Amino acid sequence: MTISNETQSGTTSRWQLDPGHTLVEFSGKHMFTTVKGHFKSVQGTILLDEADPSRSSVQVEIQANSLYSALDYRDNHLKSPDFLDVENFPTITFKSTRVEPEGNDHAKVIGNLTIHGVTREVVLDTQLTGRGKHPMTGGEVAGFEAKTSINRKDFGLTWNRALETGGFLVGDVIKIEIATEGLKQAS
Numbered sequence: 273m274t275i276s277n278e279t280q281s282g283t284t285s286r287w288q289l290d291p292g293h294t295l296v297e298f299s300g301k302h303m304f305t306t307v308k309g310h311f312k313s314v315q316g317t318i319l320l321d322e323a324d325p326s327r328s329s330v331q332v333e334i335q336a337n338s339l340y341s342a343l344d345y346r347d348n349h350l351k352s353p354d355f356l357d358v359e360n361f362p363t364i365t366f367k368s369t370r371v372e373p374e375g376n377d378h379a380k381v382i383g384n385l386t387i388h389g390v391t392r393e394v395v396l397d398t399q400l401t402g403r404g405k406h407p408m409t410g411g412e413v414a415g416f417e418a419k420t421s422i423n424r425k426d427f428g429l430t431w432n433r434a435l436e437t438g439g440f441l442v443g444d445v446i447k448i449e450i451a452t453e454g455l456k457q458a459s
Contacts, residue, residue, distance in 0.1 A: 283323035287414060287454030289316040289332070294452040296334060300424070301443030303435065309341030309350070318454050325373045330381055334364040354431040361389050369393070381418065387427040396420050396450070412456035421447050
C-alpha cells in the first residue's frame with residue numbers, strides 16, 4: 273500500500289506498518305460493562321519527515337471483516353448491516369491531513385477516518401515510543417502508540433436496543449487504541 277505519489281526528500285523516510293506488531297483495538301459499552309475487540313488485518317505507511325515532523329503523513333487500511341471480539345455471534349453482528357456492513361464497506365481507512373508536533377515524541381495526527389462509507393475528521397493523540405535496530409533483521413524499527421474516541425453514530429452506526437431498566441444495549445462512544453511498529457523502507 274502506498275501513501276501517495278510524493279517523492280522522498282533527503283529527510284523523509286518511509287515506514288511500513290509491521291502486521292505482526294500492529295494492534296488496532298476498539299472498546300465500547302455493552303449494557304453495564306466494556307467490551308473490547310481488535311482488527312486482525314491492518315496495513316499502512318508512515319512518511320516521516322525528520323527535519324520537519326509537521327510534514328509527515330500516515331495512511332492506514334483495515335479489513336473490516338478481520339474484526340475479532342472473542343464471540344462469534346457478536347463478531348457476526350458487528351460485521352452485519354446493523355453495524356459495519358462489511359459486504360458493502362470492506363475497508364476502514366485513515367489518511368492524515370496534518371501533523372501537529374507536541375515535543376520530541378508526541379504529536380496530534382489529524383486526518384480523515386472512513387467507516388461504513390462515512391468520513392469524519394479525527395485526532396489521534398500519538399506518541400513515538402521508541403526507535404532502534406531490530407535485533408533479528410538489523411533493520412530500523414520505530415514504535416508508535418495512538419488513542420482517540422469517536423461517536424459511532426457519526427459514522428452511521430446507529431443500531432441499538434432499549435433496556436427494560438433504562439438506557440441502551442450499546443454505548444455511543446467507541447475508544448480506539450493503536451500500537452504499531454513501523455519498519456523503515458529502503459529509499
